[in-house]
Amino acid sequence: MDLQKIRDMMADCECGHKHDFDLEALELGSGLVEKTGEILKRYDFPKKILMVADVNSFRVTKGLYERLLSDGFTVELRVYDSMKVADMREVEELEKLLVRVDGCLSVGTGSVNDICRLSSYRANKPFAIFATAPSMDGFASDSAPITKGNFKLSYPCRQPRIIIADTKILADSPTELKAAGFGDVMAKYIAIADWRVANLVHGDYYCERVASFVRKAVAKMAALADKVSVRDEEAAAAVMETLVLTGIAMQLAKCTRPASGTEHIISHYWECKKLEKGVISDYHGKKVGVATLVVADIYHKLAKIEKVHAHKETPDWKDIQSHYGPALTPDMMKLNLPDTIVNEIPPRLIEEKWGEIRKIIEEEIPSVETLEKLFAAAHAATTPEQIAVDHALFEEGIEYHIYMRRRVTVMRLLPMLDIDPLKIYYNK
Numbered sequence: 001m002d003l004q005k006i007r008d009m010m011a012d013c014e015c016g017h018k019h020d021f022d023l024e025a026l027e028l029g030s031g032l033v034e035k036t037g038e039i040l041k042r043y044d045f046p047k048k049i050l051m052v053a054d055v056n057s058f059r060v061t062k063g064l065y066e067r068l069l070s071d072g073f074t075v076e077l078r079v080y081d082s083m084k085v086a087d088m089r090e091v092e093e094l095e096k097l098l099v100r101v102d103g104c105l106s107v108g109t110g111s112v113n114d115i116c117r118l119s120s121y122r123a124n125k126p127f128a129i130f131a132t133a134p135s136m137d138g139f140a141s142d143s144a145p146i147t148k149g150n151f152k153l154s155y156p157c158r159q160p161r162i163i164i165a166d167t168k169i170l171a172d173s174p175t176e177l178k179a180a181g182f183g184d185v186m187a188k189y190i191a192i193a194d195w196r197v198a199n200l201v202h203g204d205y206y207c208e209r210v211a212s213f214v215r216k217a218v219a220k221m222a223a224l225a226d227k228v229s230v231r232d233e234e235a236a237a238a239v240m241e242t243l244v245l246t247g248i249a250m251q252l253a254k255c256t257r258p259a260s261g262t263e264h265i266i267s268h269y270w271e272c273k274k275l276e277k278g279v280i281s282d283y284h285g286k287k288v289g290v291a292t293l294v295v296a297d298i299y300h301k302l303a304k305i306e307k308v309h310a311h312k313e314t315p316d317w318k319d320i321q322s323h324y325g326p327a328l329t330p331d332m333m334k335l336n337l338p339d340t341i342v343n344e345i346p347p348r349l350i351e352e353k354w355g356e357i358r359k360i361i362e363e364e365i366p367s368v369e370t371l372e373k374l375f376a377a378a379h380a381a382t383t384p385e386q387i388a389v390d391h392a393l394f395e396e397g398i399e400y401h402i403y404m405r406r407r408v409t410v411m412r413l414l415p416m417l418d419i420d421p422l423k424i425y426y427n428k
């Protein structure tokens with residue numbers, strides 16, 4: 001992919017920000033296991049590296065390790081049994097291992113990439129990814145969601161210098177993973193709507209050029225919906241490219257806004273609460289996709305409300321804390337002190353801008369029917385049962401996720417409007 005074209009397209013933006021990113025190369029092609037050494041050398045990647053994988057990603061990239069050795073690389077290997085949760089303990093372990101080498105090659109997706117991303121950033125070592133499944137859009141991300149004591153936070157890092165993906169491996173990856181990547185991209189409809197609303201009522205930075213860049217990538221993915229789960233190298237390459245593009249958008253905007261809205265916070269809530277009970281959640285994009293459908297439904301129903309009355313928010317902390325529980329409450333409270341973020345917004349402003357908020361929802365988010373058709377075509381999960389989120393947790397996430405981030409979203413405004421999202425969802 002021509003990354004320079006994106007740089008040119010983003011030059012001299014009217015928003016005033018200088019849009020740039022660190023990613024030097026995205027190499028997509030068939031049989032790249034054999035050519036990884038050559039690619040790394042071409043971009044002057046260090047020869048003494050730590051290669052990190054899990055049992056699965058190591059298996060599907062059979063021969064990569066040996067090939068790197070025969071290409072003259074010195075490779076230290078760390079293969080995890082399974083890597084479903086990216087935890088600070090692993091980040092710290094890798095940080096120590098990285099002292100002995102000059103660069104880090106992460107082989108896998110999601111969590112493997114995330115622990116490598118943060119540890120190589122902390123150890124100040126160049127970082128490259130060999131992607132094994134198009135399962136989420138974090139490949140080109142410059143931040144890593146990591147759990148620490150069951151609370152999940154995004155840590156700032158650097159983008160990888162190089163992303164390599166063998167389209168044969170991507171195409172052969174399980175349908176569930178490919179459909180998860182699709183779900184993660186569909187979330188951008190909500191993300192862009194939330195971003196525009198945060199700009200409108202809270203003055204958050206927003207860039208229309210970045211937003212339209214994301215819209216184009218999402219439209220491309222939507223058009224490919226029926227090819228997502230097919231074992232087709234060309235389709236897999238196109239999906240992967242879209243995932244990398246939406247990841248790049250986050251760095252262009254220097255925030256996660258273009259890629260994640262309230263649906264991501266709901267998914268994080270479900271994840272943290274399950275983790276607290278020692279239960280590992282489903283794939284990121286799979287959960288986010290389900291949350292996207294729920295939020296789309298709630299937002300479209302909100303858009304039907306013609307007039308709202310707003311007041312300052314008066315959170316019932318006792319109730320909120322009882323849901324977060326003693327382990328998560330301190331971290332959650334830190335994000336809501338000295339006052340909640342929405343209490344920085346004059347209530348009258350929301351009343352005045354409500355018409356525009358409704359318009360943004362209608363403009364940015366396809367109808368639930370359209371989304372459901374796309375999800376079905378991509379074989380993506382659509383119900384809480386499919387992501388093993390029970391009824392109580394499902395409702396809790398929708399109701400209480402808003403306190404988990406200091407971030408204005410449409411959902412975050414609802415306590416100021418005395419609107420219960422669940423009542424809206426169930427049409428009560």
Ligand SMILES: [Zn+2]
Binds near residue numbers: 015019209
């Ligand atoms: Zn801009």
Ligand SMILES: [Zn+2]
Binds near residue numbers: 184
């Ligand atoms: Zn995501």
